[in-house]
Amino acid sequence: MSDLLRLGIVGSKFAAAFHFESYHSAGALATVAGVYSKTRENTDKFAAARGITAVSSFEEMVESVDVVDICAPGYVHEQYAIKAAQAGKHTIVEKPYTGYYGPDDAGDDWRGDTACKQTMLEAAMASVERIDAAVIAAGVTLCYAENWVYAPSIQKEVEVLTATQGQILWMTGEESHSGSHSPSYGNWREAGGGSIDR
Secondary structure, three states: OOOOEEEEEEOOOHHHHHHHHHHHHOHHHEEEEEEEOOOHHHHHHHHHHHOOOEOOOHHHHHOOOOEEEEOOOHHHHHHHHHHHHHOOOEEEEEOOOOOOOOOOOOOOOOOOOHHHHHHHHHHHHHHHHHHHHHHHHHOOOEEEEOOOOOOHHHHHHHHHHHHHOOOOOOOOOOOOOOOOOOOOOOOHHHHOOOOOOO
16 A cells, blocks of 8 residues: 555636645655546646546545545535535635525626625535534545635744734735636636625
8 A cells, every 4th residue: 555645626627726836746745646626628627737646536546545636616616515424535625615606596796795794604604514514424634725814923823923013014925826717706606705795
C-alpha cells in the first residue's frame, strides 16, 4: 500500500488549479489521483494540462481516492460533501462552506429581499447541519479551505491583542486575485447570497 495520500478534485477551474498546485508541491506526501467536473471538456483539459486522470463521474473518482477536494461552485458543496462522507472519504470544501441559493422557483436574477433574511439563514444552517451529520455518521474528517483565520500573521495579532488588551486602529490588506473567476459567481442560484446583495 502506498504512503501517498490520494486526492480527487471536484471542479476544473481556478480554485481547482490553486489546490492542485498545493498538492503538487507536497511531492512525496500527496498525489492527485483524478479530477471530475460536470463539464467533460473542462475535466479533460484540466487533467491533460497536469498529467492526471480525468474521470467521468464523481462515483468513479471516489473509488480511487482517500480525500475528496470540492473546488466547484457553492451550490454543489453540500451534495458532494455528503456523497463523499457516505463513501467513507475525508473531504475538503473550498469556500463558501455552503449557503442559501434561493427558492426552488427562483430565476437566475433572483435577489431576495429583507423579509427573507431569516429564511436564508435557516436554510444555510440546515445545509451545514446535513453536511456535519453525514460527516459524523461516516466518521470521516471534513476540512474547510478558508485560511485567513489560521494564517500565522492573524494568529500573532490575536496573541498580541489578547496579551496587551489593545485594539486595532488601522487595518489594510491585499488580495492574491481579483475575485472569483467562476461564471457561476454572478448567479444567485449557483453562488448564493450574503450580507451584501449583488
